Amino acid sequence: MWKQSSKGRAMYQPAITGTGVFVPPEVITNEELVESYNWHADWFNAEHAAEIAAGKVEAKEHSSAEFIFKASGILQRHVLTRDGLMDPERMYPHFRQRSDDEPCLMAEMALKAAAEALAKAGVAATEIDLVICAASNMERAYPAVSIEIQKLLGAKGFAFDMMVGCSSATVAVQAASDMIRNGSVRKALIVSPEITTGHIEWRDRDCHFIFGDACTAVVLERAEAAQGPLFLIRSCRCATEFSNNIRNNNGFLRRNRPDGMADRRDMQFVQEGRRVFKEVVPLVSAHILGHLHDEGLEAAALSRLWLHQANKAMNDMIGRRVLGRDPRPGETPNLLQEYANTSSAGAILAFDMSSDGMEPGDLGLICSYGAGYSVGSVLLERA
Ligand code: COA
Numbered sequence: 001m002w003k004q005s006s007k008g009r010a011m012y013q014p015a016i017t018g019t020g021v022f023v024p025p026e027v028i029t030n031e032e033l034v035e036s037y038n039w040h041a042d043w044f045n046a047e048h049a050a051e052i053a054a055g056k057v058e059a060k061e062h063s064s065a066e067f068i069f070k071a072s073g074i075l076q077r078h079v080l081t082r083d084g085l086m087d088p089e090r091m092y093p094h095f096r097q098r099s100d101d102e103p104c105l106m107a108e109m110a111l112k113a114a115a116e117a118l119a120k121a122g123v124a125a126t127e128i129d130l131v132i133c134a135a136s137n138m139e140r141a142y143p144a145v146s147i148e149i150q151k152l153l154g155a156k157g158f159a160f161d162m163m164v165g166c167s168s169a170t171v172a173v174q175a176a177s178d179m180i181r182n183g184s185v186r187k188a189l190i191v192s193p194e195i196t197t198g199h200i201e202w203r204d205r206d207c208h209f210i211f212g213d214a215c216t217a218v219v220l221e222r223a224e225a226a227q228g229p230l231f232l233i234r235s236c237r238c239a240t241e242f243s244n245n246i247r248n249n250n251g252f253l254r255r256n257r258p259d260g261m262a263d264r265r266d267m268q269f270v271q272e273g274r275r276v277f278k279e280v281v282p283l284v285s286a287h288i289l290g291h292l293h294d295e296g297l298e299a300a301a302l303s304r305l306w307l308h309q310a311n312k313a314m315n316d317m318i319g320r321r322v323l324g325r326d327p328r329p330g331e332t333p334n335l336l337q338e339y340a341n342t343s344s345a346g347a348i349l350a351f352d353m354s355s356d357g358m359e360p361g362d363l364g365l366i367c368s369y370g371a372g373y374s375v376g377s378v379l380l381e382r383a
Contacts, residue, residue, distance in 0.1 A: 010183055012222040012224070013232060014176075014222065014233045015230040015231060016173075016218055017121040017123070017230045018217075019120065019217065020119075020352070021215070021353070022109050022112035022116075023078045023213075024078050024080045024081075026081060027077070028079055028086070029075065030075055031065050032086070033068075034065045034068070036086040036087075037063045037091075037208055041061065041205070042088075043088045043089060060205070063208065072311050072312065072340075073312025073336040074209055074337065076338060077211065077340035078212045078214065078338075078340075079197045079212060079213050080093065080195060081093050085202050091203045093198060095198075104140065106133065106215075107145060107148045109195075109215035110149045114149070114191055117218060118219060120228070121219040121221070121227065125153035125155055126153075126156065128150075128219075129155070129187055129188070130179060130185040130188040130189070131147075131159035131188070132146060132160060132172040132175065132176060132188065132190045133145045133162070133191050134169050134191070134344060135161075135168050135343070136194060137194075137195070138163060139195070145161055146159035157185065164240070164344075165374050166369060166371060167308075167372065168344035169192045169218070169376075170377065171238050173220070173233070173378050177220055177233045178236075186222065187219065187221040188220045188221070189218070190220070191217045192216045196212065196213055197211065197212075197213050199268055201270070210341050211340055211342070212339050212340035214346075216348035218348060220233070223383065231364075235294075235378075236377065236379070237290070237291040238375065238376045239376075245272040245275050246271045247371070248266075248268060248270065248371075249270075250268070277311065277314055281314055283373060284367060285322055287367070288305075288365060291365070292365075292379075295379060299322050299324065300323075301363050303358060304355065304365070305318075305319060305327070305331060305365055306350040306351040306365070306366045306367070307319070307367050308347045308367065309346035310370065312334055312336050318332075333350045335354075344368060346368070362382045363380065364380050365377055365380065
């Protein structure tokens with residue numbers, strides 16, 4: 001299934017031939033989360049009673065499980081460990097120190113999701129010639145986590161890390177599918193190990209409920225090489241627009257700045273949630289409609305819309321704006337109740353878990369959105 005480009009070079013049809021998911025087994029329900037947060041708030045208020053009374057420090061208010069579900073649609077989240085983050089005097093996870101000779105935590109998660117994706121695709125790890133580790137945060141600066149994964153898998157070719165907030169996985173799909181289309185890569189693996197529990201601020205009730213941990217993996221190859229069922233990648237569209245409304249200031253210049261090493265709020269995930277909601281819904285809806293328009297398609301042609309999993313009300317609104325009516329059950333799959341926001345893994349998780357029942361020729365669209373702002377959409381056809 002290849003054709004000549006206008007310059008006479010072969011062009012290949014890229015396809016997704018396998019996906020895999022790793023979700024850690026430990027769970028924290030809203031009720032448990034709120035109980036530990038409220039202990040923390042009471043402990044904090046007692047510790048800082050004098051400063052609070054003097055108006056120098058703001059007292060912490062209690063969180064509420066009802067608010068969390070109503071505002072986000074989240075009921076629970078899976079986490080790599082509850083150890084540490086449920087301790088009211090600590091409130092962040094405890095991961096054991098690993099030696100440099102051991103797989104790093106992101107690589108370990110990635111291998112689990114990759115094994116499932118490769119098995120579904122019927123592809124041996126040694127056939128992979130591109131590995132992209134696409135995630136909203138990286139465990140270290142270098143060597144690239146993706147190169148470690150490449151080595152652990154015994155994959156060939158090359159590997160690189162990619163950070164585009166919650167759109168990391170879809171931007172990586174565009175990059176990998178373009179390389180497959182033009183023939184520079186034959187089989188690609190994209191992994192998105194999201195350790196969101198490591199960079200959320202558990203001591204802030206505005207956001208402590210948002211995230212969960214997960215990793216997804218996607219195998220892409222030439223459609224003609226596929227061993228089993230596949231989704232043709234009809235086209236991808238990525239867009240970015242700078243915004244400070246989702247930000248994390250942690251980085252390699254941290255210790256060089258005044259108070260850089262202090263326990264600063266801006267070194268974890270910070271967002272203006274309400275502004276994100278208001279600005280991103282129209283941005284993403286217009287992005288999807290523009291992508292479909294350029295493909296000569298109406299929204300009615302889509303049988304599935306796999307959206308980023310950030311907020312149920314947001315996805316319901318995007319679904320309504322794109323489809324021009326209320327989405328039918330299952331049309332815009334919602335996984336927030338069980339997994340919360342798993343950052344760039346979310347939209348792939350929705351695709352992996354809710355693509356059954358699609359017939360050859362059926363179209364679906366994966367769309368992620370998040371920090372940057374960034375938006376990435378991938379138009380797929382069941383083959
Ligand atoms: N428990 C109880 N009350 C809480 C609370 C909690 N955990 N967190 C905040 N509140 C309070 C606020 O202080 C505020 O009180 P006020 O009205 O007295 O000021 C009130 O509840 C409403 O807070 P607000 O932050 O405006 O709620 P919201 O309805 O906007 O919902 C989000 C918050 C974060 C769920 C929602 O804005 C959202 O999902 N935004 C998009 C986020 C997004 O997509 N981010 C991308 C990340 S990748």
